Amino acid sequence: MNMKNLKQFIIQETIRFVETANRAAVPEKIWKTPLVGFADVRHPAIRNLKQTAGEHHQMPEDVMEDAVIVLVYFVPFQDFLSKENKDKGLATKDWAQAYETTNAMFSKLNQHLIRVIEEQGFSAKESPEARIFYRDEVISHWSFRHFAYTAGLGTFGLNNMLITEQGCAGRINGLVTNLRVSPDQPQQEEACLFKRNGSCGLCLQVCPAKAITEQAYDRRKCYAQCLKNAEVHTGLGSSYSQGNEAIGSEVCGKCVAGMPCALKRP
Template identity: 40%
Template sequence: MHNRVDNIIKKFVNRYSISYNIQTKWKQPLVAYANARDNMFLDLKEIISPSHALPQDFLPDAETVITYFIPFDDAIVKSNIEGRECSKLWAVAYIETNQLISDLNIFVKDELKELGYDATNIPATHNFDKKKLISDWSHRHVAVIAGLGKFGLNNMLITDKGCCGRVGSIVTNLKIEPTERNNIEYCLYKHQNICKKCVDRCVNDALKIDYFNRNRCYEMCLYNDKKHPDIGLSDVCGKCLVGVPCSLGNPTKGR
């Protein structure tokens, strides 16, 4: 069944730019699956917040959490390397990919319904506490549980296709075999104590080796939003994601 769900997600993303005549282009998504009863979901209530949801909060009979990473086209990544402010191409990609995730989740939910199963439609972003800046459902943490990737020093998800893209997730009562997790770090700093380029790339002094200031990070995201008032809510930055070894791939693979 996982092959069928993989194909549903990949075909939808491949057709999306053409179907909706939008600017953003994406590479083929990566998809992974977690057992909705995995004990690591309980750990998120300690790691993130006591209010962090469990899969069963969305569906009492939840069996699987589907997670996916949608990588940005290389041109989008390169456009955001120079300067302090995020590029307009990156900001547009953020907005259009959030909409893609919303539309994709609805589509997957409808497809699963035809097969006799239920699923959720969880938004890509803006489901967080505006004061604490903590999410009640972290797509990135859920993706790690599913084996989709690992966290980098920059707190972003690094996958086999890098970290420049967006993560989405779906809770369903369809039982799908979980993706195998590995114990190898994808971040060069965590793997071999080298690199740290994402720290150097942070433009608002929010990211340190041993500390992350959420407020300073979000302050820069809101600054960028004001710089692009004509495209919708673009509270995004991405400077620590681009121009680094993990931007487009897993730099520890084969090491």
């Protein structure tokens, strides 16, 4: 299979898997068609991750010695999830459930993609750091958003989310691989209206934690709000903690739901 066909094959396998998982979703479909990108591990945006995303950020070659590509995908939520969650206060139960269900689906999707890639004579691995959230630092050492940016899936909004052609209401995941395919390139134009021309900033206004300003994003304030939601949304899962640490779904989404960038690139 040539480089172009191999790339399309991986994209279609990702889409097909999500469509199949959607049919099993209860009580209704959770996801729209995923977007898939291929980030070059040699790109400066990845080589500089320890400066831009954190000094302890894991590098692709730490996961796979012969890493060539970070395969990354964005799975958008169905529109109703964003529309339901746009009111003030805590996140809706449906939003919290979608978060947990999506994270659980990612594990199965990644295993499927690993098998598919191996059948084509290549290898792929998940980053161990992708499953860990360091509460003392309020940070992960594996930023799918930065890889998705490098893969051309979107650009960062004022809300610190990645705004794609399908908006920013959804989840991102992926794999490190030695696939020999042509990498994608970052988008050049800002998707965020505020960053593009100063015409929005709605996420700044609606954030219940006041974690967003024109200059910065305060992850500790943001996480404090997520913990308030976790106290209410229990029994749905706790994606990044186990045992006694599993307190509930650490979600919010108010800076996403109902925004001009929630469901599409504005």
